[in-house]
Amino acid sequence: MDHRASTIFRLVDRLLSCVFLIIIWSDCSCHLVCSNRDVITQRTPLRDNRETLVSAGGIFELGFFTPNGTSDGRRYVGIWYKFSPSTIVWVANRNNPLVDPSGVFSVRDGNLHVLNERTGSSLWSTDLGISRSANQTVMLLDSGNLVLIEGTEKGESLWESFQYPTDTFLPGMEIDANLTLTSWINKDDPGRGDFVFKVDDRERDIHFITMNKSIPYWKSGDKIPISDKIPDIVVNLLTKFNSATSNPNSTANKPFKKDDYNGSRLVITFDGYIQYHNWVKLQKSWQLIWWEPTDRCSIFNACGNFGSCNATNSLACKCLPGFKPSDPEKWNSGDFSGGCNRVTQCSKNDTFVTVKLMSAGKPDSEGYQTDDETECMKECLRSCPCKAYSLQAAKNTSLRRGDSSTSTRSCSIWLEDLRDLQEGYADGGLSLLVRVLSSDLEGNIQQPPEDRSPTKGTSFLVIIVSIVPCTSYLVNLESIRSDQRSKELLKLDTQKRINYLINSAEFEQEDGESIDVPFFDFESILAATDGFSDANKLGQGGYGPVYKGIFPGGQEIAMKRLSSASGQGLQEFKNEVVLIAKLQHRNLVRLRGYCVQGEEKILLYEYMPNKSLDSFIFDDKQSMLLDWEMRFNIILGIARGLLYLHQDSRLRIIHRDLKSSNILLDQDMEPKISDFGLARIVGGKQTEANTSRVVGTYGYMSPEYALEGLFSVKSDVFSFGVVLLEIISGKRNTRLVQSEQLSLLGYAWRLWTENKVLDLMDPSLQGSYKEDQYVKCFKVGLLCVQEDPSDRPTVPSIITMLDSETAAIPTPQQPAFVLRRGSAIASSSSSKPETIAEITATLEEGR
Known part of the structure; x- marks a missing residue:
């Protein structure tokens, strides 16, 4: 009897052990399934307890987060890349954070809500109106799109995050007049910042604009000639891979496909840069492919009205001849926003000065085709508001006057204040003739003899004066050659840079964490520094020389080239990349990128025109x-x-x-x-x-x-x-x-x-x-x-x-x-x- 009872006890014990293991396995399995689900329903909300949604292919993740690990405890609902958790692409309650971990992300009354579970208050919702149906599903897709669906997966889409982006544009979105990107307030605050990127609806062609509050900050168009500021790969992304609406000035040999954009994103940063990034798997880092503004002169109207900007000049801004700063005190302190004005208004003694190698805003009138510069000049002089004119290569769509069979140029007139003027323009620019009073030129021109040609039929004395000295002209030409050489390299851009990243995969952080610093290929650095010429050498550091480099668009960068003779240089190189990549402060120099190729190890910093203290x-x-x-x-x-x-x-x-x-x-x-x-x-x-x-x-x-x-x-x-x-x-x-x-x-x-x-x-x-x-x-x-x-x-x-x-x-x-x-x-x-x-x-x- 004792033996039989002992046997029964052993069997019961084993049975209970098996049941316990089954319960544990079931609990773990449920936890794994729950933590990796990609849907939310009214019965299965998402709570702020490390629970997340993960898209079916494991590309995107949604959950509660605190920006950059800040210590104030603010909690937001956001979407990020599963492979790059610090890269947030969408935020729900960006202007109304939770202050404690009591958040719930759920469906209620037919809407998606971010709720404070403790108080029951809603901090954000889709605001679709109240629905009696309780059969809505929220799903995170592999595209990064969060969709609210009526019923199951194939039901009607009620709301999509792609239609309400924050600061990031992802493949599959389509930008139109109703869709905008709004920057974060700063790197630690996803609230609505000052900068907005959107379609410039005042342009007939596809153009984009960044606004700083209500003021234009950067434009893709509004230039004469219109510059192709946005590369085709970015235009195609913004227009949802529709080659029919791509850039009309496109030089692409073939249309881009959706697969070309895997791991790509466009973002408007808190300090106003629009940037296109591409993820390189082997490097485990983001590569910055393109950005604007590329330099201070790329900022819209950087020098104010009637002020011209030169990116190669440390002073940057100067007034046009015959004009003076509107606020001399601010101008001398480096604040050029007030621009310049003409001392004397419209007068019968007006003349013109020629400003060469510049880009300017669009004219108010692109009048008629003519090869007669005098006729174009007269057209400007007839109207007091006319500020400048230019005789440019004619367009087929221009209106014609007289015999157009031999007319090859078109007369353009500027009636409003001249804005967004740039010197040293790389694509040829234009000869802009600016209207001034002769006496305002302060002896910069010579008065002609009194007799005039009677055949000209005008009572005004017109003097065309070139204000660009030979030395300045040569400097601008050299700048153009350098910029054009860099643009040739840029045409190779995405695939070539990715190949460099693959070949340079030896460099990564010791902890395996991705480095959010752009990689630059060595050939583009050679072009930017003119082959590390002595003329571009800034000095000699403890671990190697430092050079000045100029990238496309005039972007100036300081490059520290690690000396191969330095025994301890590699560790210090890695140290700087890893450290400065995580540091962002106005009183710390910013790391712009790095390069690794063979023995070459180079750090790229923001360039400081005033050198060292x-x-x-x-x-x-x-x-x-x-x-x-x-x-x-x-x-x-x-x-x-x-x-x-x-x-x-x-x-x-x-x-x-x-x-x-x-x-x-x-x-x-x-x-x-x-x-x-x-x-x-x-x-x-x-x-x-x-x-x-x-x-x-x-x-x-x-x-x-x-x-x-x-x-x-x-x-x-x-x-x-x-x-x-x-x-x-x-x-x-x-x-x-x-x-x-x-x-x-x-x-x-x-x-x-x-x-x-x-x-x-x-x-x-x-x-x-x-x-x-x-x-x-x-x-x-x-x-x-x-x-x-x-x-x-x-x-x-x-x-x-x-x-x-x-x-x-x-x-x-x-x-x-x-x-x-x-x-x-x-x-x-x-x-x-x-x-x-x-x-x-x-x-x-x-x-």
């Missing part, structure tokens, strides 16, 4: 251009960039090589921290680390790093203090102060103890400095370079002290200054063994 503050002439207000703003800008690195970015980053030559200045003299080759990421709340290999630049390294290899956020604070004192003094810390045998820090400390702080000031600041701000900067600089890291302020407290009128500033202690005796480095307050740190080379010019 040290080229200004240490030069007797250039320093005169930096008044106190500009220097103070540069100091604050550097501090804000450091704050982002140390605290506000997704990573906690220590730069380790902050110095004056690594602070670049853009066209507005805004400072940008550069050169992240030596930067280090520290995890979580970690604020310090150590290294067995000390690298950096003598004069900017903190003593604990130089002597012990310990680095922290306070190491960057020390370097910032040195840079701050250099900015206000105009003296290098790496050189002894004349006759003092002291470093800059030692000299500053001595002046502090003697109550002579004004003696440190750069003489060029006399007359522009504010004494309270100067003394504040002096004290903060000394606080930053104190020997004990714990005594140095944090970057947030530095910004508070500098930017606040009431913040208390502690009394600084003796800094860790050094003396130079021969070639040795000696600490003034440390008895530890000397360590000679590796010195990194510094670029003396802008990148």
Whole structure:
């Protein structure tokens, strides 16, 4: 009996084990099915608990997300690529986020809703009206389209996300007068931003426009001659692969097919760029194929009315001859939006000047065909509102006057203010004759003799004057040749660049995560730098030379070419790509792309026309251009960039090589921290680390790093203090102060103890400095370079002290200054063994 009972117990135990395993398997299977479903019904909503929809082919995914991992907890419903989760292509409740993880995405009353389950309120809906039917299905398709269907999969489509995009255009959409793309507010906020991309409904042909609020920001058309600004592959995408509506100026040998667009997207960025990207599987990254505006002159009417823009000129804008800035103060400060105006209005003493190699907005009248320039000029002079005319190659559709059999040109008239003028136009441009008063030219023309030809039959004296000097003309021609050469390369574009990516697949992040930085092929870089010519060399960095390159459209880029002779260069190269790809701040230099081919490893940065900070503050002439207000703003800008690195970015980053030559200045003299080759990421709340290999630049390294290899956020604070004192003094810390045998820090400390702080000031600041701000900067600089890291302020407290009128500033202690005796480095307050740190080379010019 006992044996029989024991057997029964064993059988029951095994049976229960099997049942338990079946339950566990069923639960797991259900979980797997639920987490990978591609539909929502009224009975099966989607909750904010890591549950997502995945399209049938596993291409797109829908769920709740927080933008870029921001810490404020805002939650949105969005669609992203399954293979690139950080690339959001659509957002439902973009202007009304959830503030806690209580969201539900569901069907209710015949509409799709984003609900707050805790309060029951709807944050977003399809707004189709109330339906009594409870049989709706929501499905995520492999195209990225989210559809609300009446009934099952083959039912009537009630609503589609493709008809209501956010900032991204996907293959299968079709842009028309009712469909627009609206940018995010910024990279962390998907709310409706300032920029809108749409069809330009004022144009007869297919043209597109980007609006900045209510102001045109960029146009694909509105040029004379009309430029083919959008490549065929993009036009075909926007018109849903319909070759019949493709660009009329198309040079494509065959129509594009839908399969050509797998992994493609068009996006309007928060800062106004319209970009076309393509996903390269082997590289696991997005390649930027095309973008606009390509340079500052591509921005619509960049120099205002009657102002001409030249992308190859650092000053960019100038007024037409006979015109002056409408607001000289703003114009001189770099704000050209007000444009120019004519001093004297319409007059009988008007004449014309010829402006060559330019593009302009469309004329108000494309009148009639004629080869008689005098007749065209008269047509303009008859009307006071006429601002300019041009005799261009005739179009077949032009109206004709007189005998047209031999007429090859057409007279075009501009009645409104001249807008969107560009010099150095690569496709031939036009000769625009601008109407001015002779006396307004201020001696730029010669008066002709009094006698006139009676056969001309006009009472007006017309003088045609070329205002383009020979040297400028040659520069423009060279720019055109370079641009045309680059355009030839661009014709190869998509497939050739993809082939380069496939051949260069050796480079990827160590953690396998995709790098959202465009790849550039080596041949296009050679063309942009004219084969790395010496004329384009900007300087020599620690790991190789830096060159200026010009891409199609005049886009200027700085390229750091990694030296093959550098033993540690590859790691620093990868470091910069991975780091800067994740960093976006106005005071950090932006990485535009990278290139890997064989031994060639190249980083592409935004070009800084004003070079580096040290080229200004240490030069007797250039320093005169930096008044106190500009220097103070540069100091604050550097501090804000450091704050982002140390605290506000997704990573906690220590730069380790902050110095004056690594602070670049853009066209507005805004400072940008550069050169992240030596930067280090520290995890979580970690604020310090150590290294067995000390690298950096003598004069900017903190003593604990130089002597012990310990680095922290306070190491960057020390370097910032040195840079701050250099900015206000105009003296290098790496050189002894004349006759003092002291470093800059030692000299500053001595002046502090003697109550002579004004003696440190750069003489060029006399007359522009504010004494309270100067003394504040002096004290903060000394606080930053104190020997004990714990005594140095944090970057947030530095910004508070500098930017606040009431913040208390502690009394600084003796800094860790050094003396130079021969070639040795000696600490003034440390008895530890000397360590000679590796010195990194510094670029003396802008990148």
